[in-house]
Amino acid sequence: MSAKPRIRVPDSARIGEVIEIKTLIAHAMETGNRRNNDGSIVPRLLLHTFEAKFAGTEVFRANLHTGTAANPFLSFFMKVPGPGEFEFTWIEDGGARITERRALSVI
Amino acid sequence: MNGIRRNVCAILLVASAAHGQQSTDAIERKLETYRSMMKADPWSNPGMLDVERGEALWKTRGGPMNVSLEGCDLGLGPREVDGAFALLPRYFADADRVLDVEARILWCMEKLQGFERAKLLTRPHPGSGMPVKDFGAIATYVAYRSNGQSFATAFSHPKEKEALALGEALFFRRSGPMDFACSTCHADTGKRIRLQLLPFFSKAAEAQRIVGEWPAYRVSTAHVMTMQHRIYDCLWQMRLPEVELGSDLSVALISYLVKQAEGGQINVPGLKR
Numbered sequence: 001m002s003a004k005p006r007i008r009v010p011d012s013a014r015i016g017e018v019i020e021i022k023t024l025i026a027h028a029m030e031t032g033n034r035r036n037n038d039g040s041i042v043p044r045l046l047l048h049t050f051e052a053k054f055a056g057t058e059v060f061r062a063n064l065h066t067g068t069a070a071n072p073f074l075s076f077f078m079k080v081p082g083p084g085e086f087e088f089t090w091i092e093d094g095g096a097r098i099t100e101r102r103a104l105s106v107i
Numbered sequence: 108m109n110g111i112r113r114n115v116c117a118i119l120l121v122a123s124a125a126h127g128q129q130s131t132d133a134i135e136r137k138l139e140t141y142r143s144m145m146k147a148d149p150w151s152n153p154g155m156l157d158v159e160r161g162e163a164l165w166k167t168r169g170g171p172m173n174v175s176l177e178g179c180d181l182g183l184g185p186r187e188v189d190g191a192f193a194l195l196p197r198y199f200a201d202a203d204r205v206l207d208v209e210a211r212i213l214w215c216m217e218k219l220q221g222f223e224r225a226k227l228l229t230r231p232h233p234g235s236g237m238p239v240k241d242f243g244a245i246a247t248y249v250a251y252r253s254n255g256q257s258f259a260t261a262f263s264h265p266k267e268k269e270a271l272a273l274g275e276a277l278f279f280r281r282s283g284p285m286d287f288a289c290s291t292c293h294a295d296t297g298k299r300i301r302l303q304l305l306p307f308f309s310k311a312a313e314a315q316r317i318v319g320e321w322p323a324y325r326v327s328t329a330h331v332m333t334m335q336h337r338i339y340d341c342l343w344q345m346r347l348p349e350v351e352l353g354s355d356l357s358v359a360l361i362s363y364l365v366k367q368a369e370g371g372q373i374n375v376p377g378l379k380r
Contacts, residue, residue: 003156003238004163026156028236028329070236070329071153 002026005100007088012105013080021052021060022075025090025098031066047098049091050074054104055084082106134302138380145378154247154324154376157239157331161248164241170220179215181208181249192253193373196362198264205270207361209246209335210353216242231352232336239322239331247322247331250375257370258318260362267362270355274363277356278308287345289360303380308367315371318364323377331376334361 003026013019025047032044046068052060060076083106090098145152165176165188181191182199196207202214216222233239239247262271281288289308292298296307306317322333332340338357342350350357 003160003244006150006155006159008150022151024151024153024156026153026160026238030236069326071156073151073153075151 005088005090005098007086007100007102009086009102009104012107015080015082015106017080018077019080019104020075020077021086022073023050023088024071024073026071027090027092029064029066029068029070029072033066045093047072047090047092049089051089051091052076053087053089054078055082080104080106138302142378152324152376152378153329154322154331154378157244157247158251158376159248160238161244161246161251164245165248170216170222172219172221174219176212176215176219176245178219179212181211188249188252190253190256192250193256193258194260196267196270196358196365197260198266203266204355205264205266205358205362206353207334207358208249209242209333210358212242212245212249213353228352232333232339233328233330235328235330237330239333239336243322243331243333243336246333247376250322250373253373254375256373258315258365258368258373259370260365262362262366270359270362271366273355274359274361274366277360278363283345283347285346287347289341301380308364311367311370314364314367315369318368319371319373320375320377320379322375323379325379327380332379334364 005026006022006024008022010019027047028045029047030042030045032041032046034042036042044066046066047064050060050062050064050072051058059078062074064072084104086102086104088100088102092098149155168175178185180199180201181188182194182197183191192208195211196205198205199211199214201218202211204210206214213224213227216227217224227242231240231242233243238244260267262268278289278293281291292300292305293308296310296313298305298307306313308314308317321337322331324330325332335352335357338360339350339352342348
């Protein structure tokens with residue numbers, strides 16, 4: 001069983017409020033620079049992109065490279081435009097996508 | 108002229124000695140900044156991924172018997188998880204042994220879920236960069252559910268006393284090709300291996316702080332390391348024979364460490380180099 005990504009979004013916020021969103025995902029972030037015991041290269045396998053959409057609009061994007069730690073933690077801030085749903089996507093080398101959604105209600 | 112040169116030399120020596128001291132302190136301060144940032148926001152500790160994974164594993168049916176581990180008695184009765192870790196290791200009548208959290212989870216995976224013991228004991232610890240094994244994630248979850256509580260094992264049962272005495276003897280007994288005891292590295296304040304400070308277990312405050320942080324996330328290997336894994340690795344570093352997960356020897360050593368940390372607050376997953 002692999003771990004699910006951890007995402008922290010406030011349950012609710014006011015319009016115009018600046019909120020912090022935190023994400024943490026389990027991933028080895030294999031750089032492609034390491035070798036196995038038999039001398040062969042361990043193939044590169046990174047999450048190369050993280051993107052966050054809110055109500056269908058992109059609000060944050062990060063390109064991750066070989067210098068990113070395993071199990072990457074990312075946090076960013078957003079000014080709340082209104083109610084909506086977050087869509088967080090991590091894209092792995094080879095095209096696999098991990099997507100999580102969280103709703104944000106406005107008070 | 109000679110006098111001036113001597114003075115310059117003396118100043119340089121003083122300067123370089125001061126520099127060496129400063130850079131060690133500076134590195135330690137930066138590491139402490141990093142640790143305190145992580146502690147300020149425990150949510151961001153990657154070990155929490157395995158707490159959640161462990162919770163799911165605990166509650167999910169599995170094994171040949173297709174049952175969940177919720178029926179596993181961690182000492183407070185089946186389905187009781189909160190606070191159980193604070194009273195481990197302890198004697199379990201059904202196993203007729205003293206078990207720590209990991210040995211107890213293994214016992215339940217074997218007896219309740221029907222897993223083969225030999226398979227559970229084959230390469231039980233993760234390699235660098237690999238996630239902690241299932242039982243380790245479950246142990247991290249169980250320990251997490253005692254956060255804020257204090258180690259309070261009574262060690263009153265004769266077998267618990269026996270484990271404690273064995274653990275103490277092992278801790279101070281030098282053995283193996285390098286003639287090392289645990290106390291070779293852990294019997295003074297401020298000793299370290301590379302940049303990792305080593306706890307002095309005879310000092311209650313240090314033992315309480317350190318033991319309460321295990322299982323812990325290790326940044327250098329990018330996974331949660333359990334206490335059994337920690338003991339396994341220490342004994343490997345001492346070039347002693349490979350210790351079996353949950354064996355009487357490893358449980359005895361953990362019993363001794365937990366006794367030294369008695370009253371210390373549980374604060375897992377910790378964060379290590």
